[in-house]
Amino acid sequence: MMPRLRPKSAQQRVTGSRQSEFRARGLGTFPPFPPVTEGAALREARENGQAPRVAAAVAGRALGYPSCVADRAVTGGGRRANTRDRRAGGARQGRRRLSVDERRDELIEAALQLFSTRPPEDVSIDDVAAAAGASRALVYHYFGGKYELYLAALGNAANKLSVLLEPPTEGSPIDRLRVSLERYFDFVESHAAGFTALLRGGPADRSGEVGEIVDNIRQLLLGRTLAAMEVETPTPILRITLRSWMASVETAGLDWLENRDITRAELERLLVDQLIVLLHVAGQHAPDISDLFDRLAEEELGPTTA
Numbered sequence: 001m002m003p004r005l006r007p008k009s010a011q012q013r014v015t016g017s018r019q020s021e022f023r024a025r026g027l028g029t030f031p032p033f034p035p036v037t038e039g040a041a042l043r044e045a046r047e048n049g050q051a052p053r054v055a056a057a058v059a060g061r062a063l064g065y066p067s068c069v070a071d072r073a074v075t076g077g078g079r080r081a082n083t084r085d086r087r088a089g090g091a092r093q094g095r096r097r098l099s100v101d102e103r104r105d106e107l108i109e110a111a112l113q114l115f116s117t118r119p120p121e122d123v124s125i126d127d128v129a130a131a132a133g134a135s136r137a138l139v140y141h142y143f144g145g146k147y148e149l150y151l152a153a154l155g156n157a158a159n160k161l162s163v164l165l166e167p168p169t170e171g172s173p174i175d176r177l178r179v180s181l182e183r184y185f186d187f188v189e190s191h192a193a194g195f196t197a198l199l200r201g202g203p204a205d206r207s208g209e210v211g212e213i214v215d216n217i218r219q220l221l222l223g224r225t226l227a228a229m230e231v232e233t234p235t236p237i238l239r240i241t242l243r244s245w246m247a248s249v250e251t252a253g254l255d256w257l258e259n260r261d262i263t264r265a266e267l268e269r270l271l272v273d274q275l276i277v278l279l280h281v282a283g284q285h286a287p288d289i290s291d292l293f294d295r296l297a298e299e300e301l302g303p304t305t306a
Helices: 010-024 038-047 052-062 079-094 100-115 125-132 136-143 146-164 173-190 192-199 208-228 236-259 264-283 287-301
Strands: none
Touching: 100 125, 100 136, 100 146, 100 192, 125 136, 125 146, 136 146, 146 173, 146 192, 146 208, 173 192, 173 208, 173 236, 173 264, 173 287, 192 208, 192 236, 208 236, 236 264, 236 287, 264 287
16 A cells, blocks of 8 residues: 655645755755745734734745745735725715705705706606715605705805895995895806706795795895885785885796806896886885885986986
């Protein structure tokens, strides 16, 4: 019965191959390896202050593994590891962790863009999530549902507009009105999605909380216009006149965003002139508005001489 041969160790295989190489070159016998074990090599590398992966590479070389194999202990596994590292690095570099408020604002902005071009019933939570680059669950986490998201988007647009419409304190009443109108169209131009979403559908399409948001904005605009003309409480005819003019301003803003075939400055001058004409006509039906018109004209043009 033939005795079983024990397989050679890595050290014996390397030693045998080197002995053959030395004999072929006529160099005699290759000096044998000193007895080295993996544990001894690792201990020696660590005692020299080398990091664990470097120590493992040193031990691999001491045991006769090719350097390209042993060096993988340092690089973390070769080509695949490098590819993973590059992908992970690119992902980390491309992503920025947003705060709660930043993420919420990002979702609202995406919703405003969609609500400004489509009716609310045609916009889904999935649409908003895709536009914001977020998950569907995240949208529900922040807003609970599409209606709550719609309210938040409209409220956001209304708050921005109310800040811009703080009444000016200098100049004649018509000058203050011009400044307020200019600020209004600053919002229209820089927040086109919010403005369109706020007014899309018209007054007949407003009810509940949505209608309350839009009505509050219109009440704000009415109050700013009355403040510019230095009127505290409007009479019924003046209130109707101003609200008719405000409807013209809203419609003109939507039309200008869609067409932009006249300049903003031209549009603003046109709307101021329209209000003056409306007040002149209304003054023929109410003495108080006639007195208001005369006062505004005097402050704008100066006193008239007989």
